[in-house]
Amino acid sequence: xxxxxxxxxxxxIVGAGQGGFQTAASLREYGHTGRITLISAEDALPYERxxxxxxxxxDDTYLEGGAPLWLRPATYYVRQDIDLVxxxxxxxxxxxxxxxxxxxxxxxxxxxxxxTGARPRTLGVPGSGLRGVHTxxxxxxxxxxxxxxxxxxxxxxxxxxxxxxxxxxxxxxSGCEVTVVEACDRPLARAxxxxxxxxxxxxxxxxxxRLLCGHGVTAVHGNGRGGVSEVELTDGRPLPADLVLTxxxxxxxxxxxxxxxxxxxxxxxxxxxxxTDDPRISAVGDCxxxxxxxxxxRLRLESVQNAVGHxxxxxxxxxxxxxxxxxxxxxxxxxxxxxxxxRIAGVDERHDAEVVLGEGPDAFSVLLFDGDELSAVxxxxxxxxxxxxxxxxxxxxxxxxxxASAPGFTLKKxxxxxxRGAAVPFD
Numbered sequence: 509x510x511x512x513x514x515x516x517x518x519x520x521i522v523g524a525g526q527g528g529f530q531t532a533a534s535l536r537e538y539g540h541t542g543r544i545t546l547i548s549a550e551d552a553l554p555y556e557r558x559x560x561x562x563x564x565x566x567d568d569t570y571l572e573g574g575a576p577l578w579l580r581p582a583t584y585y586v587r588q589d590i591d592l593v594x595x596x597x598x599x600x601x602x603x604x605x606x607x608x609x610x611x612x613x614x615x616x617x618x619x620x621x622x623x624t625g626a627r628p629r630t631l632g633v634p635g636s637g638l639r640g641v642h643t644x645x646x647x648x649x650x651x652x653x654x655x656x657x658x659x660x661x662x663x664x665x666x667x668x669x670x671x672x673x674x675x676x677x678x679x680x681x682s683g684c685e686v687t688v689v690e691a692c693d694r695p696l697a698r699a700x701x702x703x704x705x706x707x708x709x710x711x712x713x714x715x716x717x718r719l720l721c722g723h724g725v726t727a728v729h730g731n732g733r734g735g736v737s738e739v740e741l742t743d744g745r746p747l748p749a750d751l752v753l754t755x756x757x758x759x760x761x762x763x764x765x766x767x768x769x770x771x772x773x774x775x776x777x778x779x780x781x782x783x784t785d786d787p788r789i790s791a792v793g794d795c796x797x798x799x800x801x802x803x804x805x806r807l808r809l810e811s812v813q814n815a816v817g818h819x820x821x822x823x824x825x826x827x828x829x830x831x832x833x834x835x836x837x838x839x840x841x842x843x844x845x846x847x848x849x850x851r852i853a854g855v856d857e858r859h860d861a862e863v864v865l866g867e868g869p870d871a872f873s874v875l876l877f878d879g880d881e882l883s884a885v886x887x888x889x890x891x892x893x894x895x896x897x898x899x900x901x902x903x904x905x906x907x908x909x910x911x912a913s914a915p916g917f918t919l920k921k922x923x924x925x926x927x928r929g930a931a932v933p934f935d
Contacts, residue, residue: 515827516618517542520607522597523623523762524548526556527793527815531621536588544590544845545615547607550646551594554579558812560650561674562844565657566682577647594796599769602786617646619826622765622776622784622791622818626758626810631666635728641752644671653753653878660684660751663826664739666725668695670843672755673708677845679751680715687747689739690754691883694721701842702887703862703874704850711848723795728752760795760808775808782822788885791827792818800885801836803857811841838902841893851894854884854901863912865919873897873919885919896920 512931519535521528524546528816548554555577559647564570591867595609600620608614628643630636640660642653653675659664665672679686688695692902692914696705715718720859724742731737739747739859753856758773770784771777773798782798784789798921800807817837824833841852848870858874875882875897885897900907905926911917 512645515540515542515561518545518616518618519621519826520545520547520615520619521621521797522547522607522624522862523625523761523793524550524592524794524817525623525625526773526851527625527819528621528623529554529932530816530819530821531792532590533580534589534828534900535821538823538827540823540827542618543804543825544588545593545617545800546585546590546594547593547595547597547609547615548835549594549596550648552647553582553592554587555647556812557645561644561671562646564647564805565675565678570587574675575779581734586682590821591802595756597764600764602768604791605788607730614924618788620789621822622790622795623793623815624761624776624795626760626794628754628758629756630674631725631754631756632660632723633727635736636729636754638728638730639734640750641728641754645758646673652711653751654710656751657682657684663687663751664747664749665753665755666739667755667757668692668697668719668721669699669755669757670696673712673755673845675753676712676717677715680712680717681846681865684751685718686716687720688712688748688893689723689741690721691724691746694720697721700850700852700886701856701862703864704888706849707888708845708848711715711846715846718875738900758794758810760797762795765791765795773806773846776807781825782818782838790822792822794881797837800855800857801834802855805857806857808840809855811839811893813837813840838898840898849891851887851891852884853894853897854882856884859883861909863909865893865917866913875909875912875919877906877909879911884914893919896923 533542577606597607598610599608606614606616620668628645662685665676665688668688676686694705727740729738762772765776766772776791778796778798794810797806797808806889821835844848861877863875873887873890873893876884888893
């Protein structure tokens with residue numbers, strides 16, 4: 509928003525996931541007094557998604573009306589005068605500045621925020637629509653998966669990313685036989701280093717999970733009653749299954765933006781202030797492809813931290829904060845599998861050197877370097893390293909592989925030495 513421009517009288521937010529909800533909440537927090545319309549494609553209160561592949565599947569408290577998942581209770585939206593609308597947006601008219609829903613209703617905006625998220629990729633092979641074949645993105649998906657898991661004896665997980673491995677750990681803990689099939693030559697191929705991936709491969713195999721890498725799926729076969737009975741691999745091998753979870757990534761929901769003529773480039777293209785090529789439209793969260801400050805490359809991230817950071821910046825801009833502020837927050841992620849937690853700070857777009865910290869086999873950190881610059885830190889059961897890494901990377905404290913390899917080196921000591929003990933809080 510240009511200096512001196514009044515805040516928009518009406519803000520419409522399409523999508524009520526973490527990014528959409530946070531945009532609405534932050535607008536009110538930062539003093540916006542105009543109308544806020546938050547449109548959700550789900551007929552449910554906005555909720556958090558990370559528990560869906562973990563705690564939701566095994567904790568009975570999540571079955572009591574969904575309340576533990578809610579980001580806020582229903583009364584919050586009334587108190588904050590946020591109009592929460594359930595419906596699917598089918599058209600965006602940029603000239604008229606309106607969005608139209610499937611039921612024919614329309615909402616006018618002075619500023620529009622696209623928080624349309626992403627949807628799971630499907631297998632796209634014969635039999636993938638059989639009962640017992642699942643994807644996992646929404647609370648409804650998780651409820652159906654939980655119901656199937658309660659009766660399942662043999663599960664096949666297609667895809668060894670975070671979602672697949674998190675579910676595999678829950679399924680094994682429930683007593684289910686689990687086989688994980690991954691097309692790449694190792695798990696977490698797009699998410700973590702080979703060193704960290706090898707640890708999680710061993711963790712799952714030690715728990716009794718069968719991990720098959722370098723294999724794809726050509727078909728899913730039924731039991732003659734509409735349910736799944738086996739998965740056929742590309743080498744012809746059959747894997748018996750009464751439950752299949754597909755976790756092979758997501759597709760950003762960019763169709764609405766593309767149909768309206770907005771630029772799409774791996775996601776809804778935005779600048780460093782999260783504006784599209786239309787100055788009255790922003791995009792946040794999983795659907796937004798934004799310039800990564802450190803590399804300059806356009807990046808799309810799927811994380812709570814990223815969605816929240818995007819939302820807060822857009823809310824600041826729309827409520828009159830200096831328009832020069834750009835999105836430069838450090839990405840960070842986490843994954844819980846069995847009793848192990850992986851935390852990642854930074855983004856490893858490429859690295860040519862690694863340094864491993866930690867003496868125990870089940871607690872270590874992998875420092876990834878691009879030349880002499882630290883780009884990311886993967887910490888397994890080492891929370892202190894993760895917090896120190898976030899500070900180091902956020903402030904661009906110099907650290908090269910030579911320093912990190914020195915005897916007695918720790919991230920915390922390095923940070924203290926470089927910053928003379930000054931503390932920087934993290935949310």
